[in-house]
Amino acid sequence: MDWSLLAPEYILAGWAAMVISLDLFWGRLRKDQLAYVAAAGALVSTLVSLIWVNDSLSFGDLLQVDNYTTFFRVFFGLVAFFTCLASAQYVKDRLLHPGEYYALILLTAIGGTYMAAAKELLTAYISLELLSFSLYVLTSYAKFDLKSNEAGLKYMLLGAFSSAIFLYGMSLVYGVTGTTSFAGIATALSGDTSGIGFALFLGIVLMIAGLGFKVAAVPFHMWTPDAYEGAPLPITAFISAISKSAGFALFIKLFGQALLPMADDWRWIIAGLSAATMALGNLVAIQQHNIKRLLAYSSIGQVGFMLMGIAALTPHGPSDPASALLLHLAGYVITNLAAFVCVIVYYNQTGKEEIADFGGLAERAPFLALCLTISLFSLAGMPLFAGFATKFILFQAAAEQDLLWLSGIAVFMSFISLYYYLVIIKQMYLVEPAEKTRLPVPWLEYGVIAVLIVGVFVVGLYPQPLFDGVESATNAVFQTTQAATSAGVGP
């Protein structure tokens, strides 16, 4: 086994340990620097992971280091990087124990990466747990805040429940196919032409439920609004980015690789979940008056869109729905982080998070208002911004696979989402501010927001590089699939 393949994660884990120990020795004031130390670790790990671009190497039969893994290493590394930077002020002002906080963020990134890299069920499950446990702790990190405790408890109880369901589903699939390896499952399933048995079907349904919880698909979304509202704001941003992307990373591997031969049996379930998720998320979001809850429901709506990419996968069809899904995921995460950082900056200075509190923000902090508006328009799928291009391509990919009805629903839900985003924009631009004082934006946050907003424009106006990256990532997954299934059909 080539242990060096795991270097980026060694770096992350080592860095996490270092951050914790620095926390022990550093004085109170210097602890504020931990955010930058942790962010540097995430960045180093991201850079190191670029060594394996265009490689396809296997670590035992547990992990695969290919373009797909590299894509997510970079992706999660950057998410952790931006989260650390965006947390600095918040943690300094409102939380205790910064060392563990940043260490947990780095550990979450490891969990997410291995969910993408996993080649077999148990590794995937352990990675999922690493991700989830870190997030449970982070959610309840505001120790003296009741809401944060409540959120953490809810998240953990429901999360443990869903993990058990996921595990049960895995055991059923293992029982039917006799292997836990994704490629092995695919081979076993495609060799078997007798149709889907009850045990296998139940196993698949249970796994959908388990993963559906992680990505917050309806009807497994109940934890989302509470967890989002209760968690410290940067963690809310982090959950919305990493829990979903890691969930979808595993979703694509599991359903695009292991279970793809049975696609005709589960596609309609995912399509139904997708329709329900986008409808509920977007319709309920209209009613929200807290910006965290609104973003929570809007993220549920976005998950509905992303599930289209899974539902559009077919056994011998193209891998494009998965590429389109990753593209949308990337665009969504960049946009959503930008929106959240704006909200965090505002919250740091005012401690307010109701939508009505954003009244007149355009007068008080024009830069924040502008960037938040751009992010919201991007989430609504308006042109110039990431959301338009990625939604167009994703909906198109689904329409191409006989899911025009689903694309139709998605288009209408996307239209509805514009309404509640406009309500926030209305507050910022059309309402007189209650106080006239200017809100200064610290230079660090200024830079973070600017970089993310530039990203929103780049994805919206020139998605070719991202698309190429995404496509080489999905190809890594689907070439393996095709090799496995043809091996199964051949003899």
Add this chain to the structure above:
Amino acid sequence: MDSGWLLFAEIAVPITAALIIMAIPSVYKQQVRWVATAAAFTMFALSIIIFAVYNYEDGGLQFDLRLAWLENVAFLGKDGITLHLAVDGISVPMVLLTGIVIFAGSLVSWSIEYRNKDFFILLLLLVTGVFGVFQSQDLFFFFFFYELAVLPMYLLIGVWGASSDFGTYVRTKEYGAMKLTMYLVGGSALVFIGIFATFVEAGQGTFDLPVLGQVAYDETFQKTFYPFFMIGFGVLAGLWPFHTWSPDGHVAAPTAVSMLHAGVLMKLGAFGILRVGMSLFPEGAEFWAPALLVLGTTGALYGAISAMGQRDLKYVIGYSSVSHMGYVLMGLATLNPIGVNGAVLQMFAHGVMTALFFAMVGAVYDQAHTREIWTFGGLAQRMPRFVAFFAIAGLSSLGLPGLAGFIAEFNIFAGLFKTYPLFGALGILAAAITAVYILRLLSAAFFGPLNEKWAHLKEMRPLEQVAGAVLIVFIAFMGIWPDPFVDRIAQSVLSLPGIG
């Protein structure tokens, strides 16, 4: 052909100007105005060049320009999505119209003091979208620019607009802005679905309109999906009964935005029906033509009758837009060359005329701070030029020979009488009602004895006079010498499938 860069420049100029303005500190209000107006003038000049250089004898698509945007995406085909710009004889007058209206609009916007930097940035974004739609030959970018044209509207109306007080209730600008945005984006949702369906059905792996136009679509498919385009675009074109956003939105909007919106954006809708709906789905268009005709006629009559009942000057113009766009849809529904020709002519004629209307209403509102028709009286004695300009717009609107409206309406009615004489008669009835409300308005508000309350009013500002004069030149030009327009339009209309 290298001249394709003309079209590219038409889109690049407003974007560049918006970026330049973004870099100017907001205290330099005067510099912002100059940059915006210089950009608007450049667009105006470019649009005249495009109009003049377009060779109507060759017809077809000219100024072709392709820039690869997304390549080698398996399901989008190897060409992926291309920024394909080109204009035909139908787009050329629309590009010219946009150039005229944005130039006039930028002039009347000099009076804006409140955050004028942001205003001009959004206005320039809006006009980028409009030019983009008229020039795109790729459905992806067609839709991209279409949404881009809608995007800035909410803020433009919400921040710089005005609420209407009716005594018993208030129509707030927020209401108008939200209603307009939701209607238009709702309409575009239908278009979105139609585009997906077309792409999949065609199976060509491209969004290129000329290529998609070559495909013979299944008849049932055409009949199913034509309404998506007809209603989706129709919402923006003020198709009855989806027109209600139009008077509310136009009234709430600031002057330049009303001008652009009623003058140009509503044309995007009719243009979309023509360019996407009718040219891709001729059989669908034929099947649904009676419905379009009935809705268009209803809109024409309903708009005219509603305009009669309004007390607010801007609402009169708002409803008259619905009425005139009704003519456009009637013309499109005839599906014969002369009627469709008339529809395109009417798009241009109404665009210039309604921009003039809104510019004038804005001019008087800036001074009088009211738009109540019946409280005015004898303004001609104080503001003779204003009244003359308004009267010219009004006379063009009611179809006086020698002005643009006449040529357009004449063609539409001729087309209607060829196929649907009854509807031709109804169209003329609507025109007659138009004459009633316009003449009544002119006499009540502008002529007769001067209401002493308005003795303090002065002639409108020089810039507004220039803006009005530019618009009037084109109204008269088309009214007196329509050949340049007719030549360009007729050639392209004849080449549309299913027209004849």
